[in-house]
Amino acid sequence: MGNMKLTLKIWRQADAKAKGAMVDYQVSDISEDMSFLEMLDVLNDRLVREGQEPIAFDHDCREGICGACSLFIDGRPHGPSRHITTCQLHMRKFKDGDVIHVEPWRAGAFPVIKDLVVDRGAFDRIQAAGGFVSVNTMGNLVDANAQPIPKLDSDKAFDAAACIGCGACVAACPNSSAMLFVAAKVSQYALLPQGRPEAKTRALNMVEQMDTEGFGNCTNIGACEIECPKDISLENIARLNREYLGAELSKE
Amino acid sequence: MSILDAKVPAGPIERKWSEHKDHIRLVNPANKRSIDIIVVGTGLAGASAAASLAEMGYNVKSFCYQDSSRRAHSIAAQGGINAAKNYPNDGDSVYRLFYDTLKGGDYRSREANTWRLAEVSASIIDQCVAQGVPFARDYGGLLDNRSFGGAQVSRTFYARGQTGQQLLLGAYSALMRQVGKGKVKMYDRHEMLDLVVVEGKARGIIARNLVTGELERHGAHAVLLCTGGYGNVFFLSTNAMGSNVTAAWKAHKRGAYMANPCYTQIHPTCIPVSGDHQSKLTLMSESLRNDGRIWVPKKLEDAKAIQEGKKKGSDIAEDDRDYYLERRYPSFGNLVPRDVASRAAKERCDAGFGVNRTGEAVYLDFASAIERYGKMEANVHHIDNPSPEKIRELGMKVVSEKYGNLFDMYENIVGENPYVHAMKIYPAVHYTMGGLWVDYNLQSTVPGMYVLGEANFSDHGANRLGASALMQGLADGYFILPYTIADYVASDIRTGPIKTDTAEFVEAEKSVRERIDKFFNTKGTEPVDHFHKRLGKVMWEKCGMARNAKGLQEGIEEIRRIRDDFWANVRVPGKPNELNQELEKAGRVADFLELGELMCKDALNRNESCGGHFREEYQTEEGEALRDDENFAYVAAWEWTGEPGKDVMHKEELKFEALKLSQRSYK
Amino acid sequence: MARQGLFGSSLIKKYWMALTGLFLISFLVAHAGINAMIFFNDGGVTFNEWAHFMGTNLIIRTMEIVLFAGLILHVVDGLMLWRQNRAARPVDYAFAKHNANSKWYSRSMGILGTLILLFLIIHLWHFWVPSRNIVGSLEPYGSDAAGRENLFALMIEVFSNPVVVIVYVLGCFSLFWHLLHGFKSAFQSLGLNHRKYNGFIAFCGAAFSIIVPVLFAAMPVSMYLGWIK
Structure with missing residues (x-):
């Protein structure tokens, strides 16, 4: 297990019609070998155990080729690294104590379906x-x-x-x-x-x-x-x- | 038990397919308009079939669970696609491709299917080029080839390290063209949750709209399952996170036999597991074995030092390295088939020679390739007496051109530069040769339900050669099914649209709804992944790269316990009528928990070693797979009888007319 | 909804933007060239001679109408782009690092353009309006040494006010940033992008964006400081 602690500010929106908002989450024990999505898996696992709704996000191949994963991370699409998708982004790009914003793609032509999932x-x-x-x-x-x-x-x-x-x-x-x-x-x-x-x-x-x-x-x-x-x-x-x-x- | 009839046409093997095509029934263009066909899955097989059928005039409904049909997991295939074009003039032919594929599959595939696959392979390349697929070309503007495992010719066409992507986008573009014309109605973010059988024929599906949660009934005269493999039963695999067995498993429960479910391909060159958080494994294309050399230290103390982080691979002298594939298999060397390479890696690691912290990794080293290419480049550029640094620099450029994207991917994931430090790799679950049983026409044991691509038990026997999956998916979808399906739907030209308000549809929808309710009513404490990881561990340990009777029996017991625990303690949050990713996962894992047991049962039944199925009790003195052709030259097709683990086996005898069975050797 | 007609598709709007932009750039060359005549420092004789030519030549007067049409097209097109582009993202990001992937001036062409337009209104009010006798005239400024109407004298008067000089310098700054994106962008919009020539185009764009605004800014500044009399 790793030892990074992070504050995540994540867009939550129940469905297409609902009004969404940024919600704060703390995660700890994050390893630098995790991918960003695996870090979200860890958070979701905890949310389910706590009886909360996990965060919905699109992902599939997790090797950077299917194009399913999206996420506007820390103010940039697919996060801070160039030439990779979110699923290829690893937590070693972040530091202990970082505050990371996570939002869906924003465009009228890409309406939000739920949380971080867009159409x-x-x-x-x-x-x-x-x-x-x-x-x-x-x-x-x-x-x-x-x-x-x-x-x-x-x-x-x-x-x-x-x-x-x-x-x-x-x-x-x-x-x-x-x-x-x-x-x-x-x-x-x-x-x-x-x-x-x-x-x-x-x-x-x-x-x-x-x-x-x-x-x-x-x-x-x-x-x-x-x-x-x-x-x-x-x-x-x-x-x-x-x-x-x-x-x-x-x-x- | 019964003996299954594969309906292989009579006649010499090289004439079977064309004779068959000439004599099966056709549907005239006007009548095609009154035939509806459902295609589930939009990978190479699904997209190519849906597009081709729509072009012919059928009404097609296409389903995928992804947000777009362009994202099916065929897209992740890296290395290439085989075709018997013989462009490099190295002696390739349909026969040789057939022979290599059959031998590569350890003589456990249906001879006539494998021949047909080799026969249509060349057309696939023509078709894809016409679609604008940008295959790699040489400076003369002609198509380039490279070699892959299990073959001694270069017959693999490729598009850098993204061949699957380019082929899939080609098929997707053909599909979208039909969507634009209104001949295909696309249902993305839809998951098939049941097959509807009316009077013994497949007549539709129940699908869940993954956005609204609504259950939908879709009727059709025939249903095609192109839903890929079930490698995710191992939790960790190179499959996409969403890849699943659900559609195939529901069809199995409705009467489709599951064939050879234990045949699993473990791919030798994947990035090793880094920790418990791992959600999936990443493949490094087999093409890397063209230039990379696989080795571990010769001395146990060196391996120990590396495992403890006291030494690096580069500290080990050339003489102290064991290039074990080159040592054991001199004629194929690093290009032995995947099952052989994987087992050899496991053998070395089990003996203590692994080269990472967990001892579960071997080196894939490009140092000598870099040097070789560097010298070649120096010659080309007329550099006399180049320094070692210059050679390295030139060589790295060549390697980067060939495999740059793979090297970048490796560095991203592992955090180590593979140009400097030898790559570390380990086998991982990649592909499933087993699948729903189909006859020569690709029809399952449920009339009107066809199975294409990885989802069927297919043409690869007990082991699939590299670059053959893309070939099979497109062969099935473009060039085989569009012909064979006519023979069946020709009887339906007067049937009229299939009504979806019949008792069978009502019953199927009800059973799907009850199951969904059951997930929510369980109100347990553990997330779905908790059970999936436990299942995966059992499968990997008991039904993975090496299996034995005792382990398999234990595995069956453990899977049953996990399954009981799952139904008692799983927690699915949220509601059924919304986008609910945990609910999607729960449905898939519930099916994996039943499939896993059948895989163990099948592995236990097959008292021999062949291809990807290696039973420790059955091996030669050198540790090679020991087949038992006398007793096991058959396809084991399992019939569902109402309870998991209670499947009944039927057989399809494998007869070989075109070539003789022999022990597979790559020495 | 599909967009049709003269401002039809997004790409046609783009071509108009590029063509009118390049046209306005060509005007800037002429404008800066002629105004630079003040640097002869001959009491405005050369400058007034050119100003007279520009004010009376029929072709030039016709081109003036085309120029205004081009300007209006550029502005209207820009406003349409701005409005549609705003509408394309109804909900904005809570946190975005735009500077990581683009230049602020490339993203701010609308604002920079608006600033230039405001400046242009002031500028036209100062010089064009009286010289065309729309409101006021050049009469109060008499004639120069060569006996021509004295636009030069008007300049000297206008640029004696430090606030005006600052406004002009700021206008030139806006122009600089606007050109820095616009020059290159016009070529890209017309499809003129080639690895071999991109560097050259970028260099020309940067050079132009610096030289022209500096030249323009030097005029009020040097007049205010009394270098030009």
């Missing part, structure tokens, strides 16, 4: 609006190697495709803009020959859905790039700006 369905709807290549399942497609793709393009497409859809970009952005998320998807396909035929409609449709969902407008502040656990670059937003401009000017 990120908007991302799915944006994806459904155009985040795909229209190819049906078929066993007789052309051979995968029939069309070579320059390594640089393929690598850049991968960089964009690394997005885990966690929503940290929205949470970090003072405007609650989802541009980095949308740009990553648009970029991945825009960079690959397979995605080119639908590039214009994709950019137009995904942006339209993004706006419909009520996300804010991108003003190039750049907080998203810094807080993105997968290091998605602002270059992708510039690419979306280009793609969309071209699509808007040439649409019939």
